Amino acid sequence: MSHTLRQKEKLLARVRRIRGQMEGIERALEGGSACGEVLRQLASARGAMAGLSAELMADHLQEHVVDAATEAERRAGGQELLEVIRTYMK
Known part of the structure; x- marks a missing residue:
């Protein structure tokens, strides 16, 4: 079972x-709120997204690289994570 399915409710709660x-x-x-307030809310949302991304990346690394059943699965999991990190860092 995938780590995203095992943690489905927890992850969905964060997304909500x-x-x-x-x-x-x-x-x-x-409502015309002050720009400072909007910027604080944006920073908070950005932090929440970064936290969710970091958690999913760590879970992916653990399940698909560290605990992979075969070397082929380990390589595939590592490659997939590298692609995600490259996209994430843009």
Whole structure:
């Protein structure tokens, strides 16, 4: 079973909180909130996204590289993570 399925409810709860943060940013912009407040909300949402990304990357590394059943699976898991990191760092 994939690590994302094992942690499905926990991950979805984090995504829902991030969605709520984004909706709060939308409301702040629609309501004419001060730019400083909007920037703080954006920073908070960005941090939440980064935290979720880091957790998923760590789980992927553990399951698909460290605990891989075969060397071929380890290489594939490592390569996939490298591609994600390259995309993430852009």
